Amino acid sequence: MSSWTYAKAGLDLSKHWEMHRYARQLAEEIARELGIEVRESGGYATSIRVGDLELCLHIDGVGTKTLVLEKLGKLEVAGWDCVAMNVNDVACGGFRPVALVDYVALPSDDVETFSKVMHGVAAAARESRVVILGGETAVLRDLASGVDAACAVLGTKIRKDFENRARDGDLVIGVESWGLHANGYTLVRRVLESRGIGYRSVVEGVDLGEELCKPTAIYSNLLVDAIRRGLLTSAAHITGGAFTKVRRVLGSELDAKLSMPEPPPIFKVVQELGRIPTSEMYRVFNMGVGLVLTAPPASVEELGKLIESYGFRWWVLGRVFRGSGRVLLKTFDGERIEF
Amino acid sequence: MSSWTYAKAGLDLSKHWEMHRYARQLAEEIARELGIEVRESGGYATSIRVGDLELCLHIDGVGTKTLVLEKLGKLEVAGWDCVAMNVNDVACGGFRPVALVDYVALPSDDVETFSKVMHGVAAAARESRVVILGGETAVLRDLASGVDAACAVLGTKIRKDFENRARDGDLVIGVESWGLHANGYTLVRRVLESRGIGYRSVVEGVDLGEELCKPTAIYSNLLVDAIRRGLLTSAAHITGGAFTKVRRVLGSELDAKLSMPEPPPIFKVVQELGRIPTSEMYRVFNMGVGLVLTAPPASVEELGKLIESYGFRWWVLGRVFRGSGRVLLKTFDGERIEF
Numbered sequence: 161m162s163s164w165t166y167a168k169a170g171l172d173l174s175k176h177w178e179m180h181r182y183a184r185q186l187a188e189e190i191a192r193e194l195g196i197e198v199r200e201s202g203g204y205a206t207s208i209r210v211g212d213l214e215l216c217l218h219i220d221g222v223g224t225k226t227l228v229l230e231k232l233g234k235l236e237v238a239g240w241d242c243v244a245m246n247v248n249d250v251a252c253g254g255f256r257p258v259a260l261v262d263y264v265a266l267p268s269d270d271v272e273t274f275s276k277v278m279h280g281v282a283a284a285a286r287e288s289r290v291v292i293l294g295g296e297t298a299v300l301r302d303l304a305s306g307v308d309a310a311c312a313v314l315g316t317k318i319r320k321d322f323e324n325r326a327r328d329g330d331l332v333i334g335v336e337s338w339g340l341h342a343n344g345y346t347l348v349r350r351v352l353e354s355r356g357i358g359y360r361s362v363v364e365g366v367d368l369g370e371e372l373c374k375p376t377a378i379y380s381n382l383l384v385d386a387i388r389r390g391l392l393t394s395a396a397h398i399t400g401g402a403f404t405k406v407r408r409v410l411g412s413e414l415d416a417k418l419s420m421p422e423p424p425p426i427f428k429v430v431q432e433l434g435r436i437p438t439s440e441m442y443r444v445f446n447m448g449v450g451l452v453l454t455a456p457p458a459s460v461e462e463l464g465k466l467i468e469s470y471g472f473r474w475w476v477l478g479r480v481f482r483g484s485g486r487v488l489l490k491t492f493d494g495e496r497i498e499f
Numbered sequence: 500m501s502s503w504t505y506a507k508a509g510l511d512l513s514k515h516w517e518m519h520r521y522a523r524q525l526a527e528e529i530a531r532e533l534g535i536e537v538r539e540s541g542g543y544a545t546s547i548r549v550g551d552l553e554l555c556l557h558i559d560g561v562g563t564k565t566l567v568l569e570k571l572g573k574l575e576v577a578g579w580d581c582v583a584m585n586v587n588d589v590a591c592g593g594f595r596p597v598a599l600v601d602y603v604a605l606p607s608d609d610v611e612t613f614s615k616v617m618h619g620v621a622a623a624a625r626e627s628r629v630v631i632l633g634g635e636t637a638v639l640r641d642l643a644s645g646v647d648a649a650c651a652v653l654g655t656k657i658r659k660d661f662e663n664r665a666r667d668g669d670l671v672i673g674v675e676s677w678g679l680h681a682n683g684y685t686l687v688r689r690v691l692e693s694r695g696i697g698y699r700s701v702v703e704g705v706d707l708g709e710e711l712c713k714p715t716a717i718y719s720n721l722l723v724d725a726i727r728r729g730l731l732t733s734a735a736h737i738t739g740g741a742f743t744k745v746r747r748v749l750g751s752e753l754d755a756k757l758s759m760p761e762p763p764p765i766f767k768v769v770q771e772l773g774r775i776p777t778s779e780m781y782r783v784f785n786m787g788v789g790l791v792l793t794a795p796p797a798s799v800e801e802l803g804k805l806i807e808s809y810g811f812r813w814w815v816l817g818r819v820f821r822g823s824g825r826v827l828l829k830t831f832d833g834e835r836i837e838f
Binding site for chain 1: 551
């Protein structure tokens with residue numbers, strides 16, 4: 161049996177970055193023409209000044225996790241996740257999420273399916289204390305064969321001095337995820353299909369049905385609190401691209417050395433079933449760590465208590481050094497990877 | 500041959516409103532719990548106060564027009580339209596569009612297709628003077644069989660006294676559309692397919708290929724200008740639901756009497772091919788009038804000149820009277836419809 165990668169599953173991350181670069185170039189041209197200053201905050205939130213406020217706007221979706229959720233009768237998780245993905249990104253950029261609009265695309269005008277998704281959107285909006293300012297329900301006959309859920313979130317700057325940049329000497333903290341979250345599902349689906357394994361199977365004691373339906377953890381309340389208290393220098397939400405995202409908060413003159421904890425069993429099951437190289441696993445999945453923070457050593461005790469008060473486990477993963485923008489990661493099984 | 504309606508084409512607008520009501524109810528509950536006042540402006544823009552600013556957030560997509568655009572090699576129009584649909588709505592609500600984020604879902608990581616869509620997004624952002632603060636490219640293998648394009652737009656209140664409410668005695672002004680815009684494509688597709696007519700056919704002198712690819716007119720610059728000058732009492736963007744949307748700006752104590760102009764030939768061709776009842780046409784399509792404005796009679800001369808200076812034709816469609824929230828519409832062929 162051959163080994164699986166994200167590219168083989170049909171998703172070439174280099175193409176993704178090419179699209180991203182093109183879109184960004186167009187956006188920069190327009191901002192220049194309009195004479196409007198657009199700021200980036202660690203790649204997570206792009207913002208403008210409006211009146212006295214620094215405002216960011218962010219959009220993200222759930223991807224093909226919805227296909228799995230639909231089969232397992234858990235579409236409310238799609239609604240939850242599309243909010244969670246956004247509020248986490250916005251808060252990593254140093255913004256408090258304040259309002260959202262949702263976008264749900266469906267193959268037919270199925271009120272029950274829609275209500276299920278919206279139920280999840282509402283639950284996550286409550287949890288992250290964000291008002292819903294509207295939404296669009298797109299009935300896409302002949303275009304969508306399943307449910308697509310996305311949100312856009314508006315955020316306001318939490319404090320001026322948070323730049324989302326790690327500093328030399330910072331400790332690197334990992335905060336636990338609730339499982340796969342909403343990334344890598346195209347790869348997971350391909351691996352399971354290629355092995356003829358159903359979504360409700362139990363493999364090596366891991367209940368796939370349960371794992372594949374777990375919602376994405378909402379870190380935004382924790383992040384807003386920690387940033388307000390001045391405990392963090394940077395925050396990276398581990399989503400598509402996984403630990404390559406830590407590069408964004410390093411800039412070109414720092415390295416981060418991380419030693420990763422043992423991932424929850426679901427990650428090992430997916431890896432073994434797909435014979436996925438370990439380095440690919442850390443490029444695609446959160447491997448049990450959904451959020452990577454950097455903080456001065458003096459803040460870590462208070463930060464750790466704060467993380468626990470929000471109900472999350474955490475680890476000191478490593479440290480930030482002078483370097484050249486590299487993430488030097490030791491995997492749970494001792495392999496050394498450089499991003 | 501039987502006659503076509505939107506419901507028969509698979510889109511039941513009453514179900515759409517049911518979904519809309521459910522979503523709105525959830526949104527209202529959350530706003531109440533969070534103690535945040537959410538304001539509606541004629542159903543087009545929902546807003547909150549942040550600091551000293553009144554901000555709205557709006558989201559909309561292009562629907563299945565993208566399927567037609569893809570076949571005709573014109574996906575840049577999908578990008579343009581997703582911006583146009585949003586900035587028009589936001590400006591109808593009395594907000595100046597300032598920033599957007601785009602959401603493009605594709606069945607594969609096709610950089611060329613994506614770039615084409617983004618090209619249109621950028622052109623429309625330039626035209627409407629809106630910065631792009633980011634976007635999401637979702638590769639939805641097995642979920643999307645075509646391109647889905649949506650945008651979310653942030654707007655700031657233009658002036659406090661614009662409530663998007665018609666007043667007794669106002670004249671009703673219609674501003675020309677550029678054709679079908681981005682609504683009713685599911686019905687158009689079904690009608691053409693049922694008759695075996697290709698998207699590039701010429702029917703009764705109407706070049707379908709050309710008509711089906713026409714972009715949505717951007718009215719936001721005109722609207723911001725007209726609202727700033729205090730010329731309008733209300734504005735209704737004629738999209739999904741078409742002229743039923745005029746009800747939103749009437750409230751429960753006014754009626755609007757409208758006499759509609761002759762629609763461009765494409766609307767008549769679609770109607771004849773599908774044997775679509777005239778009343779259904781005015782429920783689904785803009786029928787050549789993409790924007791309905793109300794203004795005091797004393798403003799109409801200045802307003803008319805302003806509309807023309809933005810390159811649009813216009814008509815006085817009728818008047819606003821004391822009543823009960825009804826739109827009393829006389830169709831181009833003399834039928835009387837009540838919404």
